[in-house]
Amino acid sequence: MQKFGFIGLGIMGSAMAKNLVKAGCSVTIWNRSPEKAEELAALGAERAATPCEVVESCPVTFAMLADPAAAEEVCFGKHGVLEGIGEGRGYVDMSTVDPATSQRIGVAVVAKGGRFLEAPVSGSKKPAEDGTLIILAAGDRNLYDEAMPGFEKMGKKIIHLGDVGKGAEMKLVVNMVMGGMMACFCEGLALGEKAGLATDAILDVIGAGAMANPMFALKGGLIRDRNFAPAFPLKHMQKDLRLAVALGDRVGQPLVASAAANELFKGARAAGFGDEDFSAIFKTIER
């Protein structure tokens, strides 16, 4: 029976850890607020008192924290990961953090004698529950192989991208394309509406052709109904676009269309739509 640690049991993390437990792995867990660990414990997971305890007792530990600050606290804080890592044990951070944070954690883990892999995911609550996430791993190759039996319980597409930082960069690239697509889609819907075409007809035609994709299918109807309840908040999309454009700056890649989309999202954020779904860019475009 495989043995894994799992740190961070929020919406994503608890769904992911559950898939490990259900698949028969032995899982040692920790979460800042202990009540969130109860459901997992009831399913058979073992509770540890600190992150340090988790990594000390497991050959490979996954982590899924809310943001860079939480990821750093769990690693560098008192009774944190660094205090328990070493002797070749593996730490796999699946949180979405910027490349710099990821590299800082990775360097510290390795300096202590541990091994490190970043592995941000593409996909949200539903794929986490279904075990169909896309896992963008980067870093230690051997650790990647050892973590694979765990990854396979959590994701449907697992990919190794190179050195630490490449996982975060891939996420920026993918989300930049997503943001640009949404901007173009919304411009098309707004143009069609102003020209007197029925939105349903536009969605129908796009949905029947070579551009058809699950995102347009899902968001199209919601935009038609002016339903912008957040699945992926607009402010996060704009942050990713900003970071992607900045990456373009660093590597010398001009991004004319994506930078235009970024400004549109920025306008939507300035208009107060930052906490709505990223499809709320439509409201800025149509006004």
Next chain:
Amino acid sequence: MQKFGFIGLGIMGSAMAKNLVKAGCSVTIWNRSPEKAEELAALGAERAATPCEVVESCPVTFAMLADPAAAEEVCFGKHGVLEGIGEGRGYVDMSTVDPATSQRIGVAVVAKGGRFLEAPVSGSKKPAEDGTLIILAAGDRNLYDEAMPGFEKMGKKIIHLGDVGKGAEMKLVVNMVMGGMMACFCEGLALGEKAGLATDAILDVIGAGAMANPMFALKGGLIRDRNFAPAFPLKHMQKDLRLAVALGDRVGQPLVASAAANELFKGARAAGFGDEDFSAIFKTIER
């Protein structure tokens, strides 16, 4: 047995007419260069000497001409459609023309006592052969109903959009979204490559998520291989973007992201890539 006329037997038209014949319709055909009619005739289609003869002998005639000039010649020319239309007979122009040309033809047909429908299609050679085109009809409602048995042999999605001109406008909206998506996709690929990510990995990740669509799946690999053999020529895409942005001008819809994409395509055209596939915008973005 249903009886239809069919004028224009190029790559698209001959495939479409063949589907009518194969489905058991009685089809009267005409083409400027008569040799192209031979294959159809061998399958059982009846040949007419002029467009006029076709429309005179059929309650509903479809036309699929190469461009606005050909569409106008077949309608207004000697022994053309206008000379044979009247008494409520129907003319369905499926050519891709601008709204103004379409309206000119429609007005003339109606003035002669005929009925008119514009019905441009989305989809190219393969869907034409498979009978899976998307048909964007607009104009006479009764004629739409009468043409439906024919449409159903040629397309998988048939839609009526309102007055003559709306079909052409829908095509502009859809192609604008397509052009914008391609620009964003290529910026993502170029950014990824400069950042050191493998193109295959990017395609893999995008192909596994909510953005996955047949266009990215097909073009992605071709772009990776720098294969820009034309399926949809870049200069045509740029023309559609120009017309879509002009439509936005007319109806008061700003199009920040699509206008940026238009300038990128314009740059690609200026760089000499106009006759390559529209995915050749990648070459302008990555340089």
Next chain:
Amino acid sequence: MQKFGFIGLGIMGSAMAKNLVKAGCSVTIWNRSPEKAEELAALGAERAATPCEVVESCPVTFAMLADPAAAEEVCFGKHGVLEGIGEGRGYVDMSTVDPATSQRIGVAVVAKGGRFLEAPVSGSKKPAEDGTLIILAAGDRNLYDEAMPGFEKMGKKIIHLGDVGKGAEMKLVVNMVMGGMMACFCEGLALGEKAGLATDAILDVIGAGAMANPMFALKGGLIRDRNFAPAFPLKHMQKDLRLAVALGDRVGQPLVASAAANELFKGARAAGFGDEDFSAIFKTIER
């Protein structure tokens, strides 16, 4: 004493004709509404009954009409310019029209045996009164030389640009730069204000450096005071940007920044600011 005809006595035309009269030229005038000719007549100008009469009686006639429709009516209408032109007489159209209209008038004048020059102006009421317009002439070189004594009473900068159409194109190029500058200026003011910098300080700093120009100096204070009373209406600027971007399309010049500015002006027009000054783009940028 030099003899000139002058057709069209609106705000611009009457100021220009007055400068000819004041400088001692013999001027024959015509205007659609005759009352506007009275002031000029009181100053010594001779009144004619029709445009035809003006051109018949003068070796060189200037025209300053409101728009392309008026320019065409005066030329092609009953008792119009075409009926009196011929025998090498010169017609100088200083109206702002598109290149196509200008060429249509020029071809007709020449076909009748006359000579033609287009000569749109840069500058509005004040420079017209002061005789400090910029005159963008194109067409017949000899006529240009013969008209020069008249031009020199009306403008401070007179320039011959080539064949008919080049004058209109120069106006588009210049106005495109003007529109783009205004967009960038307003973005700077809006950014500064949001960052907490005093608008007066920004205007002061820009006004003291290498970018200092009369337009920023004049418009800057008006923007600060949210005074958008129209000197050059926003809808006209957007039209010129549209035509300039279309010219770029025709000659193969991508215009990334100017197309972005065009969309901003389009957004301002859609927001209802079309009849305000073109600096009202600020309201769209700052919101």
Next chain:
Amino acid sequence: MQKFGFIGLGIMGSAMAKNLVKAGCSVTIWNRSPEKAEELAALGAERAATPCEVVESCPVTFAMLADPAAAEEVCFGKHGVLEGIGEGRGYVDMSTVDPATSQRIGVAVVAKGGRFLEAPVSGSKKPAEDGTLIILAAGDRNLYDEAMPGFEKMGKKIIHLGDVGKGAEMKLVVNMVMGGMMACFCEGLALGEKAGLATDAILDVIGAGAMANPMFALKGGLIRDRNFAPAFPLKHMQKDLRLAVALGDRVGQPLVASAAANELFKGARAAGFGDEDFSAIFKTIER
């Protein structure tokens, strides 16, 4: 006789310090490479051995360092400014640094009991020599007043903008407008050339109208001659645009036109023009 310290005697600093000496001030100087101090000493300036010595002996010290790293070294390094500041003495950093660096230095100076003013300048070598710089001061108000007699020898326009950081922000705003203007100007020139208009004619017309400004007058002829010898390097302009767009991100101001200009400059940098003048963006636009 007024007494000032001056640290940093590069191209800018030595010209500025010379103006202080020539105006009869008593000036104590220091420069990393001592030979640069010789000319000043010959004119009557007093040499100090370290930055610390300068600030210890003067009520107000100006500094003009090459970049943020040099500014930090002079302040925080051994025998640096911090070791000698205190007892209310004033330190005026005129180097061009980012707001964060400026604030770090300011906080440290104040913590030691000194007073701090940032005062970046707009203008390069010639205005430095002529004493016609634009000085963008921000920080301690009393120090601003005490430094004024010195500022007046170095600049023609001196302005106080608020708290430390506002000077750097003003520079970003102004340079963003400058970059956007240059992009629009170059697009106009490129469009005109492709349309067959003579560049000299375009420059003439723009130079005669309301947009006329010293920058277009100077750069226009150089662009026509394809002379891109660096006065203000393109990579620095692109960096300022990047920081200005980032400032817009922070304060919630979308910058559609300026972001487009930024991508054009980024493209020019990627094409290898980073060390040429910022007008070399023309080469990217016209290709």
